[in-house]
Amino acid sequence: MLLVALLLMGLIAAVAMALVAVLGARALRKRNRVSPSAASPAPAAWLGAPSASARLHRRLRSAVAVARSASAAAPVAPRLAELTADLEREAVAIDDHLVMVSRLASRERRKVLAQLATKVRQVEQLASQVSLMAVQAQAPMISAGQPSALDDLSHQLELLEQARHEVAQVESTTGVQRASPYATGRPVQGGRRAAPPSTPAPGT
DSSP, X not given: OHHHHHHHHXXXXXXXXXXXXXXXXXXXXXXXXXXXXXXXXXXXXXXXXXXXXXXXXXXXXXHHHHHHHHHHTOTTOHHHHHHHHHHHHXXXXXXXXXXXXXXXXXXXXXXXXXXXXXHHHHHHHHHHHHHHHHHHTTSOOOOTTSOOHXXXXXXXXXXXXXXXXXHHHHHHHTTOOOOOTTTTSOOEEXXXXXXXXXXXXXXX
């Protein structure tokens, strides 16, 4: 009887340890996300790894956290929340690229990482701009005939997306396989996504 009890206690302890390990791994994966709503392919080791890819990943996480916190604190500016969501999607796309590029040979990896680092800096600058506009949301100061700060942010996001597509082209020349749901979008033209090419009619 005592042996059965000991076995039962050992089994319960093993199950409890396995459950803790599973919950801990899940918590790390969530913490490692650039966006709380989008799973990241980045390895959990990137939470503290010193590699260039890991550092850029952490900078994206921090920038998105700043932008989300700022826009949430400014409910009187709903468009700011929309633009923050756009910025968040761009950050997720860049993060997906970082993971793919990290698997390249060192020479090709350095070339693409240098370009992605520029995009990460843009995300950080835009997140800072979101934070500033959230503070000013209660007292907007817009001169007559001048574009608003929100219009400027929207334009910068379009430029960031266009630049990301240029990076994607560089990646394709180095053999990186497309995996990001955002990396397959068509480049923007004049602030709008390019329309898909029309299919020629039969016989033309």
